[in-house]
Amino acid sequence: MRPEPYSWSVDQHEMRRPADAGELADRLAAVLAPGQVFTEGEKFEAALHDGTAFQGLTGRALVLVEPDDAAEVAAVMRYAYEAEVPIFTRGGGTGLAGGAVPEGGIVLSLARLNRVRSIDPGQWRMEAEAGVTTATVHRIALENGLMFPPDPGAGEQSTIGGNVATNAGGPHALRYGVTNHSVTGLEVVIPPGRLVHVGGTVTKNVAGLDLKSLMVGSEGTLGIVTAVQLRLVPAPEARGVTVATYSDNASGCTGVEAVLAAGIRATALEFLDRGALTASVGSLPFDVPADPGFMVIAEADGSAEEVRETLAGFEEALGPGSASTRTLVSRHETDAFWSWREGVSWAVAAQRGGKVSEDIVVPVERLAEAVEGTLEIGHRHGLEACSWGHAGDGNLHSSFLVDLEDPDELARAREATGNLFDMALALGGSISGEHGVGTIKTPWVDAALGPEVASLQVRIKQAFDPKLLLNPGHKIPLPGA
Amino acid sequence: MRPEPYSWSVDQHEMRRPADAGELADRLAAVLAPGQVFTEGEKFEAALHDGTAFQGLTGRALVLVEPDDAAEVAAVMRYAYEAEVPIFTRGGGTGLAGGAVPEGGIVLSLARLNRVRSIDPGQWRMEAEAGVTTATVHRIALENGLMFPPDPGAGEQSTIGGNVATNAGGPHALRYGVTNHSVTGLEVVIPPGRLVHVGGTVTKNVAGLDLKSLMVGSEGTLGIVTAVQLRLVPAPEARGVTVATYSDNASGCTGVEAVLAAGIRATALEFLDRGALTASVGSLPFDVPADPGFMVIAEADGSAEEVRETLAGFEEALGPGSASTRTLVSRHETDAFWSWREGVSWAVAAQRGGKVSEDIVVPVERLAEAVEGTLEIGHRHGLEACSWGHAGDGNLHSSFLVDLEDPDELARAREATGNLFDMALALGGSISGEHGVGTIKTPWVDAALGPEVASLQVRIKQAFDPKLLLNPGHKIPLPGA
Numbered sequence: 001m002r003p004e005p006y007s008w009s010v011d012q013h014e015m016r017r018p019a020d021a022g023e024l025a026d027r028l029a030a031v032l033a034p035g036q037v038f039t040e041g042e043k044f045e046a047a048l049h050d051g052t053a054f055q056g057l058t059g060r061a062l063v064l065v066e067p068d069d070a071a072e073v074a075a076v077m078r079y080a081y082e083a084e085v086p087i088f089t090r091g092g093g094t095g096l097a098g099g100a101v102p103e104g105g106i107v108l109s110l111a112r113l114n115r116v117r118s119i120d121p122g123q124w125r126m127e128a129e130a131g132v133t134t135a136t137v138h139r140i141a142l143e144n145g146l147m148f149p150p151d152p153g154a155g156e157q158s159t160i161g162g163n164v165a166t167n168a169g170g171p172h173a174l175r176y177g178v179t180n181h182s183v184t185g186l187e188v189v190i191p192p193g194r195l196v197h198v199g200g201t202v203t204k205n206v207a208g209l210d211l212k213s214l215m216v217g218s219e220g221t222l223g224i225v226t227a228v229q230l231r232l233v234p235a236p237e238a239r240g241v242t243v244a245t246y247s248d249n250a251s252g253c254t255g256v257e258a259v260l261a262a263g264i265r266a267t268a269l270e271f272l273d274r275g276a277l278t279a280s281v282g283s284l285p286f287d288v289p290a291d292p293g294f295m296v297i298a299e300a301d302g303s304a305e306e307v308r309e310t311l312a313g314f315e316e317a318l319g320p321g322s323a324s325t326r327t328l329v330s331r332h333e334t335d336a337f338w339s340w341r342e343g344v345s346w347a348v349a350a351q352r353g354g355k356v357s358e359d360i361v362v363p364v365e366r367l368a369e370a371v372e373g374t375l376e377i378g379h380r381h382g383l384e385a386c387s388w389g390h391a392g393d394g395n396l397h398s399s400f401l402v403d404l405e406d407p408d409e410l411a412r413a414r415e416a417t418g419n420l421f422d423m424a425l426a427l428g429g430s431i432s433g434e435h436g437v438g439t440i441k442t443p444w445v446d447a448a449l450g451p452e453v454a455s456l457q458v459r460i461k462q463a464f465d466p467k468l469l470l471n472p473g474h475k476i477p478l479p480g481a
Numbered sequence: 482m483r484p485e486p487y488s489w490s491v492d493q494h495e496m497r498r499p500a501d502a503g504e505l506a507d508r509l510a511a512v513l514a515p516g517q518v519f520t521e522g523e524k525f526e527a528a529l530h531d532g533t534a535f536q537g538l539t540g541r542a543l544v545l546v547e548p549d550d551a552a553e554v555a556a557v558m559r560y561a562y563e564a565e566v567p568i569f570t571r572g573g574g575t576g577l578a579g580g581a582v583p584e585g586g587i588v589l590s591l592a593r594l595n596r597v598r599s600i601d602p603g604q605w606r607m608e609a610e611a612g613v614t615t616a617t618v619h620r621i622a623l624e625n626g627l628m629f630p631p632d633p634g635a636g637e638q639s640t641i642g643g644n645v646a647t648n649a650g651g652p653h654a655l656r657y658g659v660t661n662h663s664v665t666g667l668e669v670v671i672p673p674g675r676l677v678h679v680g681g682t683v684t685k686n687v688a689g690l691d692l693k694s695l696m697v698g699s700e701g702t703l704g705i706v707t708a709v710q711l712r713l714v715p716a717p718e719a720r721g722v723t724v725a726t727y728s729d730n731a732s733g734c735t736g737v738e739a740v741l742a743a744g745i746r747a748t749a750l751e752f753l754d755r756g757a758l759t760a761s762v763g764s765l766p767f768d769v770p771a772d773p774g775f776m777v778i779a780e781a782d783g784s785a786e787e788v789r790e791t792l793a794g795f796e797e798a799l800g801p802g803s804a805s806t807r808t809l810v811s812r813h814e815t816d817a818f819w820s821w822r823e824g825v826s827w828a829v830a831a832q833r834g835g836k837v838s839e840d841i842v843v844p845v846e847r848l849a850e851a852v853e854g855t856l857e858i859g860h861r862h863g864l865e866a867c868s869w870g871h872a873g874d875g876n877l878h879s880s881f882l883v884d885l886e887d888p889d890e891l892a893r894a895r896e897a898t899g900n901l902f903d904m905a906l907a908l909g910g911s912i913s914g915e916h917g918v919g920t921i922k923t924p925w926v927d928a929a930l931g932p933e934v935a936s937l938q939v940r941i942k943q944a945f946d947p948k949l950l951l952n953p954g955h956k957i958p959l960p961g962a
Contacts, residue, residue: 122742123845145744169685178685180694181662196933202842204650204659204874204914206698207922207929209938209957213661213694217687234744261603263626263715306787361683364604393685433685441688448688452677457690459944463937476690 021062024085028065028106031075036112038064047107050093050100051154052440054354054404059101061088066109070129070187070195070226073108077224078193080106086469089220091162092133094154096357097438099166099219099474110161113226119144125184125201126230130161137230146232149176152434153342160228167217169434171268171299174392176233178434180216185229188215190222191465201229214460219436219475222464236301239267240329241337242314244322245292249273251321252294253368256391258317259298260364264310266392268299272344273371275386276399280347285336289323296391297341344388345397352384354404356413357397358420358441362429364394370427374398377419381412395433421448437475445477502543505566509546509587512556517593519545528588531574531581532635533921535835535885540582542569547590551610551668551676551707554589558705559674561587567950570701572643573614575635577838578919580647580700580955591642594707600625606665606682607711611642618711627713630657633915634823641709648698650915652749652780655873657714659915661697666710669696671703672946682710695941700917700956703945717782720748721810722818723795725803726773730754732802733775734849737872739798740779741845745791747873749780753825754852756867757880761828766817770804777872778822825869826878833865835885837894838878839901839922843910845875851908855879858900862893876914902929918956926958 021039029037038044039062048059067073080087088102090109113129116136121144128137135155141148152158152168162168164186169178176182185199199205199212215222246252252271259266272280272295281292296318300310311327319325328334349355362370371387374396378385384401398420400413421431421444431437431444446454454477461468461476468478502520510518519525520543529540548554561568569583571590594610597617602625609618616636622629633639633649643649645667650659657663666680680686680693696703727733733752740747753761753776762773777799781791792808800806809815830836843851852868855877859866865882879901881894902912902925912918912925927935935958942949942957949959
């Protein structure tokens with residue numbers, strides 16, 4: 001069933017009781033301190049956007065608050081719950097689904113909750129407040145011989161709280177799982193403003209329902225996560241990458257399937273299609289045959305010997321039908337290569353000035369169809385298209401290249417992303433692998449989940465947030481919205 | 482806060498509308514077929530017990546039904562929901578927390594939902610109905626070069642649906658995670674009798690709240706899982722085990738911590754204390770120094786080379802302070818050793834005819850305290866005690882040896898298990914790592930979760946099951962119960 005036409009309006013959900021910004025700011029300054037409340041200025045304006053800003057998505061809010069700790073978050077929520085003002089929670093603001101674009105009321109930034117509370121290297125544990133950046137978590141883990149596997153990108157800006165909110169993934173999710181797998185417990189403020197703990201430091205715990213996992217990926221709709229208890233893994237001794245190119249999608253996707261069929265536990269298994277390569281191959285730090293049609297990137301980690309074995313397996317699985325294979329083992333080479341890979345998104349956007357991109361996911365054996373389907377949808381709307389992403393998880397970043405100054409082109413791209421979601425569902429997949437639903441994908445949630453489950457999750461939201469004041473209308477479409 | 486005195490009564494929760502068994506059976510025979518409905522006989526009697534039967538826990542029910550498929554499960558639930566009769570769902574009946582001990586109404590057995598619907602070796606996927614035994618899942622995975630890591634024991638009787646209901650673990654949870662980590666999607670019948678799907682075949686999916694994880698471990702209180710979509714892992718090429726013995730708990734627990742501190746990714750890291758060894762060492766398939774005080778078992782899996790490296794790491798970490806270390810690499814030796822390990826529980830029970838055992842969990846650095854604390858609690862109640870279990874996860878099977886014919890001894894053992902739960906919480910752990918709450922641990926749930934979270938999960942239960950008819954009073958203590 002086709003949902004309502006794709007809409008970028010942020011006015012779907014009105015504040016229940018519109019308040020005067022000045023009065024609201026005064027009240028919140030009494031709860032916090034005047035220096036923690038903003039109604040204008042650069043910081044306030046920045047809080048109306050997230051990673052979708054370059055596509056023109058702008059929110060609105062009365063007040064931005066910056067609590068210092070979990071107790072202050074609880075105090076803000078108590079006030080908001082009593083006054084019936086919605087709260088839109090904000091992490092690093094790098095999200096790509098409009099999840100941190102506010103629609104009125106209070107924007108609550110977790111930027112000041114930026115303390116690493118503890119690190120226990122011997123027990124592979126870390127506890128960090130929600131506003132600690134992903135890069136800091138990675139760095140402190142590494143300094144202690146450990147690794148936090150999720151690597152969703154934008155690590156210097158994105159926060160561990162944001163990673164939890166969207167259940168972020170990244171390339172290493174293939175072997176190590178998405179963020180939820182690395183989280184054992186959460187400190188959360190739930191309505192009407194109470195600080196609770198779900199899960200804990202232990203890795204096995206069935207004393208209650210798994211509210212920790214329910215909270216992870218809930219995009220701020222059930223409570224405000226103020227701190228995260230992480231289970232890290234030992235940092236691998238070595239890494240290596242095999243990069244194979246192919247003349248076309250079909251032979252490349254056959255390579256992806258061959259790695260899985262060989263039973264190789266790749267750390268990452270990525271792909272780029274012809275369009276993504278055309279945009280980025282110029283800065284690739286080594287030569288590949290001209291005009292590559294598809295690239296597969298397979299990463300191994302572990303002991304030096306384990307990496308050697310796995311890379312040999314990659315060469316055997318990826319070699320047949322390839323135009324080239326190259327294996328990188330030195331730290332210097334692999335770092336340079338991953339830096340290039342991280343720049344692919346920017347290189348694609350630079351082609352025409354911008355891109356509209358969605359992170360659909362399909363069963364891995366349908367990857368070739370999804371790659372072709374992305375091109376076909378672009379063609380139908382008169383748009384250049386390409387895709388790349390996490391092949392082993394069937395997670396594509398399907399993108400349409402646009403001139404951001406051309407409203408007609410942008411409108412067509414938005415229509416095209418709607419077709420992407422339809423395609424992902426038709427192929428047995430999902431509308432989002434790791435970016436979340438935010439505000440952009442809510443029209444597709446009923447189709448993605450089915451009406452029974454969609455209505456069940458509204459009831460679950462009500463169990464947490466009976467007044468529907470936490471990120472209302474984000475992630476979970478609300479009746480009558 | 483100390484909960485109400487520990488109670489084994491199954492009469493805490495009355496059926497809402499007691500019905501006549503004959504009339505209920507007639508109605509259900511019309512929904513199903515006469516051969517699928519039982520009100521007496523061996524099969525009916527067996528359905529009043531689970532793995533707690535030897536401790537004397539017996540339930541009561543009006544009717545046992547055996548639906549053939551998910552549609553019939555939905556039909557039974559529709560009838561029960563309309564007639565307001567509770568449903569107690571039953572898997573293999575091996576649970577150790579009284580979770581499958583009914584308290585009136587309908588017992589719904591999933592035994593006939595025993596089809597493996599699909600196996601996709603190339604994509605590491607399997608879909609199995611809830612009544613498929615864990616052993617069958619293991620066997621079919623292995624026949625296809627894959628592995629289903631959870632190995633909670635009793636595999637020939639326990640079912641994949643039961644593993645999902647309790648989020649079962651076992652030794653391999655240390656490396657591969659508990660059951661939830663291997664489940665990507667579920668087919669579930671939710672009240673008032675609708676068949677829905679949560680999650681799917683893809684491994685990354687944030688289209689909705691993570692209802693899949695919420696359902697896993699919910700012990701039949703939110704819906705009835707009828708089929709499970711699994712993500713398997715490639716079967717490792719090789720395995721090996723290092724077994725170290727120590728003169729006392731402290732030096733053994735130091736060995737456990739040394740393995741973790743060395744950053745070794747053990748597949749399993751198990752322990753047995755002196756009492757557990759005394760009961761079982763006679764049948765150990767190799768010699769160890771006389772009167773061992775503690776044993777640590779560290780397992781490696783992977784390629785042959787990886788296993789060799791990991792075992793060398795075990796020997797280095799476990800050697801200091803040990804009385805003996807022995808490393809087993811041949812299939813014959815490791816199989817014989819794990820068979821012995823699986824028999825430990827029986828050997829302990831055989832000491833005095835029975836045991837009362839609970840699976841508390843503590844942070845791994847508190848393991849030695851929990852082992853000592855178990856002995857101290859036993860001593861206080863005049864009971865022999867011992868413990869063994871999953872050291873790397875801090876998950877102990879703390880046990881009190883009893884003569885099952887002695888009501889006084891049994892009563893003291895039940896008091897003692899209450900002290901175990903208090904101790905686990907005081908050490909920062911949980912009342913159950915993998916067995917679940919069932920009926921036995923409900924008095925401790927408020928203390929384990931805190932009153933806010935305990936009341937939140939009642940609201941979540943109501944969101945799924947507004948009439949509170951699914952396993953009422955199990956897992957989630959209900960107000961007024």
